[in-house]
Amino acid sequence: MGTMLSWNSQYSIGVEKIDSQHKELFDRINILLNAMKLGNGKEEVINTLDFLEQYVNKHFMDEEQxxxxxxxxxxxxxxxxxxxxxxKLKELRIKFENDGINTSLVISTQKEMTDWWRNHITKLDSELGKHIINVNNR
Ligand SMILES: [Fe+2]
Structure with a gap:
C-alpha cells in the first residue's frame, strides 16, 4: 500500500540537529501509518497520533527558534x-474521532504526510540549511 517515509541523504539539509529531528519525525509518522494499516483500534491509533504531534510541536518550536x-x-x-x-494533524484527529479508520483514509494520510514532508524538507528546509551553514561559517 504505497511507500512509507524512509530517510535518506537526499533529505539531509546539512545541519545535524535538524536532520536528526527529521529522522525521528519520519519514524513517528511510520508508527502512525503502521497502526492505521494494521487496523488497530481507534484509541490506539490516536495514541500514535499524540506521540507524533508531541514531536512535531517540539521540532517546529526548535526549528523556529x-x-x-x-x-x-x-x-x-x-x-x-x-x-x-x-x-492537518488536528483535522486527522477529527476524522479518526468521527469516521474511524478506513482504507481510503490510510491511503490519503500516507500520501499527504509523505508529500508534505518531502516538499517541505527538500525546498524550504534545504534553503534554511544553507542559511544556517552560512551563519555558522561567519
Ligand atoms: Fe521547517
Missing part, C-alpha cells in the same frame, strides 16, 4: 507551512 536566532528571512513562510501541518 533557530530561525529567529539566526535572523532568517524565510521565517514567515516557514511558520506558515508549519501551521498548515499542525492543522
Amino acid at each position: 533557530i530561525q529567529r536566532d539566526t535572523k532568517y528571512s524565510g521565517y514567515d513562510i516557514q511558520h506558515k507551512q508549519h501551521d498548515e501541518f499542525r492543522y
Whole structure:
C-alpha cells in the first residue's frame, strides 16, 4: 500500500540537529501509518497520533527558534507551512474521532504526510540549511 517515509541523504539539509529531528519525525509518522494499516483500534491509533504531534510541536518550536536566532528571512513562510501541518494533524484527529479508520483514509494520510514532508524538507528546509551553514561559517 504505497511507500512509507524512509530517510535518506537526499533529505539531509546539512545541519545535524535538524536532520536528526527529521529522522525521528519520519519514524513517528511510520508508527502512525503502521497502526492505521494494521487496523488497530481507534484509541490506539490516536495514541500514535499524540506521540507524533508531541514531536512535531517540539521540532517546529526548535526549528523556529533557530530561525529567529539566526535572523532568517524565510521565517514567515516557514511558520506558515508549519501551521498548515499542525492543522492537518488536528483535522486527522477529527476524522479518526468521527469516521474511524478506513482504507481510503490510510491511503490519503500516507500520501499527504509523505508529500508534505518531502516538499517541505527538500525546498524550504534545504534553503534554511544553507542559511544556517552560512551563519555558522561567519
Ligand atoms: Fe521547517
